[in-house]
Amino acid sequence: MLIIWAIVIALILFFGFTVLFGAPFLPTLQNRTNDALDMLDLKPGELLLELGSGDGRLLAEAAKRGIKSIGYELNPLLVWYSRLRLWRYRKLAKVKLSNYWYVDLPKAQGIYVFLLQPYMQKLDKKITHSKMTPVKLVSFAFVIPNKKPAKENNGMRLYLYK
Numbered sequence: 316m317l318i319i320w321a322i323v324i325a326l327i328l329f330f331g332f333t334v335l336f337g338a339p340f341l342p343t344l345q346n347r348t349n350d351a352l353d354m355l356d357l358k359p360g361e362l363l364l365e366l367g368s369g370d371g372r373l374l375a376e377a378a379k380r381g382i383k384s385i386g387y388e389l390n391p392l393l394v395w396y397s398r399l400r401l402w403r404y405r406k407l408a409k410v411k412l413s414n415y416w417y418v419d420l421p422k423a424q425g426i427y428v429f430l431l432q433p434y435m436q437k438l439d440k441k442i443t444h445s446k447m448t449p450v451k452l453v454s455f456a457f458v459i460p461n462k463k464p465a466k467e468n469n470g471m472r473l474y475l476y477k
């Protein structure tokens with residue numbers, strides 16, 4: 316019984332503490348991951364960053380297209396789960412246990428996010444003040460304030476940073 320309580324408390328802690336830094340774990344529906352990748356339109360060998368990479372499902376789809384990727388994820392359970400899931404694509408897809416707000420993001424051609432509205436302005440600032448531009452960003456569900464998307468598809472928006 317003690318073990319079960321310990322597991323429950325550990326799960327609550329791992330999945331709960333991320334809300335202090337960003338969105339809680341809620342995965343993009345599997346059939347929408349390809350919509351996001353279609354919008355980003357990256358070529359094989361180009362680099363995609365996923366901020367809050369969850370269970371790694373988008374990174375797996377990206378790897379099937381030959382796209383390189385780095386996922387940043389705060390929840391250690393999701394990091395290990397997605398590393399296992401991505402094992403066969405390990406030359407293309409990496410997952411880092413880190414808080415994306417405190418990471419110097421490398422130069423990449425695409426970014427995918429599924430955050431929460433209150434974080435979108437902070438994200439916009441982070442990208443604008445980084446050396447990442449030009450870069451394409453797809454956001455699921457939430458908008459970058461005062462920035463016009465280049466494309467929209469059923470809740471996904473493509474933003475171009477020049």
Ligand SMILES: C[S@@+](CC[C@H](N)C(=O)[O-])C[C@H]1O[C@@H](n2cnc3c(N)ncnc32)[C@H](O)[C@@H]1O
Pocket residue numbers: 333334336337338339340341342343365366367368369370372373387388389390393413414415416428429430
């Ligand atoms: C809404 S989920 C989206 C997961 C994945 N991007 C997807 O679309 O399936 C947000 C993810 O971001 C992670 N997260 C939240 N804040 C974070 C932060 N500051 N740094 C890294 N990961 C974070 C959460 O643990 C969660 O897995």
